[in-house]
Amino acid sequence: MDETEILKKIAFNIKVERMRIGLTQFQLAEMIDVHEKYIGRVESGRQNMTLKTLIKLSKALNVDLVKLLEIK
Numbered sequence: 001m002d003e004t005e006i007l008k009k010i011a012f013n014i015k016v017e018r019m020r021i022g023l024t025q026f027q028l029a030e031m032i033d034v035h036e037k038y039i040g041r042v043e044s045g046r047q048n049m050t051l052k053t054l055i056k057l058s059k060a061l062n063v064d065l066v067k068l069l070e071i072k
Contacts, residue, residue, distance in 0.1 A: 001071065008045035009071045010054075015043040017061040017068065032056040 001009075018028050018039075025043070029036040032053070041047035042057075049057075058065040 004045070006071055007048065010068060011043050011045040013068045013070060014057055014061070017063050018043075021061065023061075028057075028060060031060040 018025070023031075024036075025039040026036040029039045033056075034053070038047060042049060042053075054065060054068060058068055061068075
């Protein structure tokens with residue numbers, strides 16, 4: 001699996017978790033203090049994230065960081 005595929009899988013995991021708890025991209029963006037377009041790029045796999053942002057996302061989504069990083 002190459003880097004692009006891994007990033008897209010993590011992006012998918014983030015989107016699934018966001019939708020599972022009923023948040024919009026705008027709401028999630030506000031929770032972690034980024035622009036909603038950033039969340040859109042993250043969820044489409046076009047935005048590489050820092051570990052700090054991944055941690056913020058896992059806390060905002062109330063999910064273990066490991067779950068967001070699953071690439072099965």
